[in-house]
Amino acid sequence: MWAITIGDLGEFGLIARISQRLTQGPDVDLGPGDDAAIVRAPDGRVVATSDLLVEGRHFRPDWSSAYDVGRKAAAQNLADVAAMGARPTALLVGFAAPPETEVAWAEELTDGLRDECAVVGASVVGGDVVRAPLVVLAVTALGDLGGARPLTRSGARPGDRVAVRGRLGFAAAGLELLSAERTEPAELIAAHRRPLPPYDAGPEAARLGATALLDVSDGLVQDLGHVAAASGVRIDLDTSSLPVPAVLGARGLRHVLTGGEDHAFAGTFPAGVALPETWRVIGQVTEGTGLTVDGEAYATGGWDHFR
């Protein structure tokens, strides 16, 4: 008994199988199957972001199920939309794979993409399937600002407080465990496989009057360094304020400062803003340049896709 492969089905058979598993939400005027999809953009502007995920580099099929790869690929793009203060509406997914890939793998991937979209009310509205020697996923997410001012990286001002909502360091600690062939703590490995971005932190930060916002994908130090550079300010993080739960282990503080992929939301807020307790103040914006930790430069060895 052989498993059915996507080469057996062919391009159009595979597209039919995948499309059957998708559901289209109220923002979708036209879903998969035409030259292009049509998605509502009531704000009159559309927020758009794209990521590529390459097998062996961004995910390993022996470490993550197809379903988890789908959840994670969707999550990292939906989080980018939310980090502009927008509501995600749609995903387009390019799927390149070898013909010997099992159809079941592609179906579970689709389910993961669909289910992560459902968390925020978005839909997979289109994409492309092609042959390649390894699996590559190309995910584009769209979103609607609903009349809100977009939260960019360039708005931080001296005097602002830096605050974060969501987990930090969990995914990085989980990846370290998998690399060491360990299976516990399961919570950390689960965090590597499937991030849990606090999506509503984006629109919430917009309502609270945030001056800048991003989702932490490459590590707190590296990503807030981009905010400091784009805003022309200095950001100083206070390690005594950082959440470093014991489960993160001996290297917990380093994972919190440099680990990406949890997609926590980090923002800057004017000093007078009363932050809900879901947000944790972790630093300060001052005059100057660069990112410091307890007043000192911090060597991240941060993630660079080509190094």
Next chain:
Amino acid sequence: MWAITIGDLGEFGLIARISQRLTQGPDVDLGPGDDAAIVRAPDGRVVATSDLLVEGRHFRPDWSSAYDVGRKAAAQNLADVAAMGARPTALLVGFAAPPETEVAWAEELTDGLRDECAVVGASVVGGDVVRAPLVVLAVTALGDLGGARPLTRSGARPGDRVAVRGRLGFAAAGLELLSAERTEPAELIAAHRRPLPPYDAGPEAARLGATALLDVSDGLVQDLGHVAAASGVRIDLDTSSLPVPAVLGARGLRHVLTGGEDHAFAGTFPAGVALPETWRVIGQVTEGTGLTVDGEAYATGGWDHFR
């Protein structure tokens, strides 16, 4: 003297180099550099489409320059947007490549993407760069309907005429020449390297009252077969009406019927519509199912990405 590679520059150096070469048009509220781009969508809906292009399968670096790969990758997605009757506004581009790729190759690719966008007034607004063992391009195009009714594949009605605008078979004939290591006719090889979609045929077809429209990417027979299936009609093509210029050679008719990648626009129009001479009537919509050529079934051996 070694050429600089993208591995030398690193992810952020490469992004800075690429971004410098781009220009942002009037539809762009926020271009590259943040979590997401922001593009105007005055219609209140956004048209969105995505394609993946894999080195060795969709392009060969020894047959096409990086500049031409960029032009073609942009063109095929911009044409999909135009084929909905929309005006293309923006492109997002994911670029995966080995670290030993020369920076100059990535820069020329960027120039090609930018220049093809400029043909229609669109802009490259964002994307992603990652490492991979081979070059993969993921292109997403966005567009605005400007209040027009979208032209889908499902609207063809018995009694409609089938008409085409743009070249057919040129790119396929050019690919055949390259495969045979021939260099003439140069016009055909150029057509393979860089399609010339008649972008304004999309909005024009909408104004003329087209009932269905697509751009021919996988071949006339295969693509109009999708229109017949989606519309629940039969489409019959009349070979005596097809444009088969002598330059296409002995297999000209076959290239015209089955060759993709020229991105001509094929549509269906109610019988009473007076078509401008840029459109050529090539067939008829009737009751029934399927696609026929001179009343007979036609075996295309059409393009399937997994076969």
